[in-house]
Amino acid sequence: MTFVSDRSVAEEVVQDTWLAVIRGLPSFERRSTLKTWIFRILVNRAKTRAMREARSIPFSSFEDPGGEEEPAVDPVRFLPNGMWADPPRPWHEDSPDKLLMRQETLRRLEREIEKLPPNQRAVLTLRDIEGFTSEEVCNILEISETNQRVLLHRARSKIRQALEQYLRGA
Amino acid sequence: MLTCKELTELITDYLEGRMSLGQRLRFQLHLGMCRRCRIYLRQMKMTIQTLGKLPDEPIPADVREELLMRFRSMRPASTAAFPAWQSIVAVVDGWLSGRGWIIPGGVLLAAALLAVALGGESGPLVQGSATCLLTELGAGAAPVAALILAATVFRGQVTASSLAAVAALGALAGYLSLLGSVCPYSRVTPHVLLVHVGGILAATLLGALAARLPWLRPR
Numbered sequence: 431m432t433f434v435s436d437r438s439v440a441e442e443v444v445q446d447t448w449l450a451v452i453r454g455l456p457s458f459e460r461r462s463t464l465k466t467w468i469f470r471i472l473v474n475r476a477k478t479r480a481m482r483e484a485r486s487i488p489f490s491s492f493e494d495p496g497g498e499e500e501p502a503v504d505p506v507r508f509l510p511n512g513m514w515a516d517p518p519r520p521w522h523e524d525s526p527d528k529l530l531m532r533q534e535t536l537r538r539l540e541r542e543i544e545k546l547p548p549n550q551r552a553v554l555t556l557r558d559i560e561g562f563t564s565e566e567v568c569n570i571l572e573i574s575e576t577n578q579r580v581l582l583h584r585a586r587s588k589i590r591q592a593l594e595q596y597l598r599g600a
Numbered sequence: 601m602l603t604c605k606e607l608t609e610l611i612t613d614y615l616e617g618r619m620s621l622g623q624r625l626r627f628q629l630h631l632g633m634c635r636r637c638r639i640y641l642r643q644m645k646m647t648i649q650t651l652g653k654l655p656d657e658p659i660p661a662d663v664r665e666e667l668l669m670r671f672r673s674m675r676p677a678s679t680a681a682f683p684a685w686q687s688i689v690a691v692v693d694g695w696l697s698g699r700g701w702i703i704p705g706g707v708l709l710a711a712a713l714l715a716v717a718l719g720g721e722s723g724p725l726v727q728g729s730a731t732c733l734l735t736e737l738g739a740g741a742a743p744v745a746a747l748i749l750a751a752t753v754f755r756g757q758v759t760a761s762s763l764a765a766v767a768a769l770g771a772l773a774g775y776l777s778l779l780g781s782v783c784p785y786s787r788v789t790p791h792v793l794l795v796h797v798g799g800i801l802a803a804t805l806l807g808a809l810a811a812r813l814p815w816l817r818p819r
Contacts, residue, residue, distance in 0.1 A: 503608045505605070561652060582616075
């Protein structure tokens with residue numbers, strides 16, 4: 431869903447990937463983990479598909495985290511000297527399990543992840559949800575370590591902010 | 601002095617361990633003094649941990665079904681670059697690892713023994729037969745032993761068909777070299793058929809049997 435625009439196309443890409451994995455398994459050389467290898471195939475197929483459809487994001491923009499400033503925290507929350515004006519308040523829920531106990535929180539999180547730009551979503555999903563290392567993510571998405579970190583930083587900051595807003599309102 | 605605003609931008613470098621010692625000290629110094637940024641860091645860690653605990657999205661039933669169906673339909677033919685060859689090998693392996701070939705093999709062997717017995721000690725079938733047969737079997741056994749040794753050392757897997765194939769090739773090579781030089785009966789058709797062709801067949805079957813050695817079974 432990060433690369434292609436509609437769900438049925440995404441499902442097709444996933445299917446193709448599994449078939450390619452089965453076909454390619456004898457030539458898998460164990461230079462990476464199987465999981466990384468599978469994701470590489472998936473990403474490559476999705477990219478090819480996206481290019482063919484030419485209705486998704488251009489991939490130069492995938493490599494490039496984007497020049498424009500995306501502050502981690504809304505600048506109005508700081509004083510001119512860079513100190514907090516509107517500081518974060520401790521969250522009542524003090525563990526991930528407690529946070530996810532409410533279905534609403536879960537839905538909210540998923541929606542926020544969907545709202546991320548594709549490249550940020552891809553990095554966040556692979557790193558924090560799927561648990562790949564940064565090296566593996568760079569390998570899968572074919573991006574530099576620095577770009578990976580910038581994308582991860584922006585994505586994580588946005589998700590934290592969304593959680594904060596949601597938990598404040600609740 | 602690091603500002604709170606700067607800290608929120610450096611937090612990923614910090615968490616990723618991508619800071620110089622100096623940067624790290626400045627970062628930690630700020631954290632030590634600023635409760636608000638400690639809260640921010642805690643929230644960020646919580647966000648990351650929570651993302652890691654998101655439940656997996658279940659595979660929709662219809663997608664799963666279709667995938668399984670296509671997987672089943674493609675598996676035998678597409679495991680290698682030469683699908684037809686692969687399926688032949690698969691069939692041969694299936695056959696060799698079953699018991700189907702033991703009866704025809706036994707019948708062949710019995711027929712050979714019968715022919716030897718009927719031919720008698722002085723018949724053309726028997727003259728030089730022991731030497732020729734042993735040479736055939738030895739020529740077949742050598743590459744089999746080499747393959748088994750290689751498979752054991754490199755922890756590879758050997759299939760019945762590969763062992764049978766190298767045994768057949770070895771015995772055939774033995775026959776070709778024997779025919780020209782050593783064997784005095786190369787023009788005696790029954791001898792050639794029984795001892796040499798039969799020897800090649802026997803070596804092939806023994807090669808296939810070797811795949812049943814206990815330490816060659818897939819673990």
